Amino acid sequence: MNRLLRLTILLLAGAVVPLLAGDGEAAYARGDYVGALEAWTAQARRDGVTADLLAALGNAEWKLGHKGRAMVCWERALLLDPRDPVALAGVRHAQGSGGTDRPTQTWSENYAGLLGADFWLILAALGFWGTLLTLLLPRLRRQAPGEWNQRILVTSATLFAFCIPGLYGAYTLANRAVVRRPDVAVKLTPTVLGETVNGTAEGDVLRTGRSFHGHTYVTSADGKGGWVKSTELEPIWGGGLPANLDQKQAP
Amino acid sequence: MRALLLFLLFACGALGLRAENHVSWEITPTVCGPGQPFRLQVRIESDDVLGPANQVGKEIRPPRGMALRFSGQVFRANATEAVLNFSGVAPEEEGAYVLPAFNARFPAQMVKVPDITLTVSAKTGYRKEGRARAELALPVRTFYVGEKIAGSVVMRGSEQETVTGTFGLECEAEGFNFQTEGSSYTQPLPDGHGLTKPFELTPIRAGQSELNLSGIMLVNTGDRISSLNAAGRDRPFNFRRRLTVEHVPETGRPADWCGSIGKLEATPPDVSNRFPEVGEPIQLKLTLVGEGNLERIVPPEIPGSDVWDVAPLSEKRQRRGEDRRTFVYTLLPRVPGELKTPAVRFSTFDPEKKAFESVEFIPVNVKVSGNAPAKVELVSIDPSAKVGAPTAKAVTGLLAPQVSAGAKGVAKIEPLAASKPFWLSNTALLAGVLLSAAVVGVVGYLAAHPEVLVRRRARQAVRRARRDSAAALRQQDAAAYARAVTDGLRAGAAALLGAEPRALTQGDILRVLPSADADLLAEVFLAADGERYGAKDVRRSVEDDARLQAMLNTLEAQL
Known part of the structure; x- marks a missing residue:
């Protein structure tokens, strides 16, 4: 009986959650931007922010005339997902018809935008540790570096070198x-x-x-x-x- | 000359003398009942002409609960005395109340009036019933910054004493704006025995502050009208109340809150024309009614849409205190058909419930006739682009958002580069790897060069032998001295020759130290080893201590 009750609750919860999640979109579609904003803000406070949620919040804020808040939402959405189409469209719309200014991105920032700051840092860490360990391990083991060791060394050193502009671009983007x-x-x-x-x-x-x-x-x-x-x-x-x-x- | 000096001395003395002032006061009645009106008369006698007093009431700070106002001065031209009259109402509590000393400023001088004590006792037989009195009507609760607090002073009269008017309402409170409808604006009470003087308070900062409200009501006792009469026509009142003011809570504050505090209602919207044509402007009037800070509300904005163009907001100004506010929007329909005016919604904060409530103006149906304007596509072409080159599709406008349901996100977007655990763990790992690499390198070097450790141990043995020999020398133990020296020589030479120390003889030592004295070496080795075999007179080695120590030093230097 208890198990049946739990299953029922889970089913009900599963049915209710998508409805709640769609409240903001429905409100946005009928032009109730305040309602959409409240629904998405509640969702963000409950589940945390994601790229698409921030992009949607940016749209609602823009519709309400809050340009600053909208740009913050879109820029943060692009940090989480540099290719989020809604946020990209929003930023371009703001720059075009909205009249907002945004610094032109340098080549390193465009390069950093390919993967995102965290991903660049993880790749750079992997490259660094790969290079260091392949250099040190044969010496620690008092063995001559093998063929695979050389391959890993070259690969990880190359990876680390490729990550440096990405890290620099992410740093300037963060500022x-x-x-x-x-x-x-x-x-x-x-x-x-x-x-x-x-x-x-x-x-x-x-x-x-x-x-x-x-x-x-x-x-x-x-x-x-x-x-x-x-x-x-x-x-x-x-x-x-x-x-x-x-x-x-x-x- | 002497007479002149005496005259000057007397003249200076006469100038130094100050005019004597005598101040007396009288309270009528001498002992007051709680809440009983009284009259205070202050009489000042001086040697100089006094004239009219200036701003007597400004410096007086009556004790809590007591109302006191300066009601006039009786003076004659060129008189040396002045009589200051005050009227007041005794506090409600029994006790002795001290009116602090104050200054009475006259054109020629300033006279200090000493402390005056008023005794209030319930045994006087004074009854308040039937006498005019003032009450403060102000809600008792926490107030909020920006709120409009409606208060009033209710002046109740009776058959014996009727309240005919009021004047001089003043408010001393830090952090509040105080406003009235004018000095003469009063409303009669429903029973006809009294008046109500409304006022508005607006807190402008949070915190605790004291409201001090004072004024005078005009009372007609039916007697001869005289301001000097204790039951006379002007009767002051004074209220003090401690108020708590807070900011409107930020928790749960909706995004569409626009500064509104109070109980507000939206009236049905009014549209100037329900059957317009496309492009014909119509006016949408939205009127708010209720109790609240209507004049402080930031008008809600209606953004334009595909259906409506919205012109900048205009506003119909209301008379102050009308408890209503009207926003007038100009809408232009862009397409024909059955349309609805945009819904306007905002939130207001109810200070009594301490909660936000939503106020919404419902949409109004409008039938728009005419034709929609032709849709014009704006084409932007780069004139420098090559002919036939594909043009990039420009993204214009906003895309419809799609929010994935149930996706877990992050509370705060922080880069991994700002993570302390990330850098700490990487730094610790790097330090560990470098340390282990250094240890392995050192151990490997020592394994490849064992002589380093051998010579190090030999140096330690030579130093130990030198210390032992010094100790034996102090004890004049020649045999122990010889043993210590030979042990040192053997340990040092063994490291250089790669031999076992105990197997070395003085001849082996000479291979390492060719310049050493062979006889001395033979004697010291004989003294060390020969004692076991019955050798005699080993003291000579002790006498050559300096030469033996030089040998040890030379040996240590070679290691």
């Missing part, structure tokens, strides 16, 4: 942030009263440098540098759902 506030001033100095040398808008993607005095040095898509308040940026790495900066504070 980017999305502007979360409308009409943010890029200042000459990292001070409150610093002279404004440039402007940037919500949703723009900037390359980030060092931080100092509550400001972060940024480089815009057209290569102009300056300081922006750190609270007006959200790094692409290191988060799940977009931070609550856009949440209106109590008036």
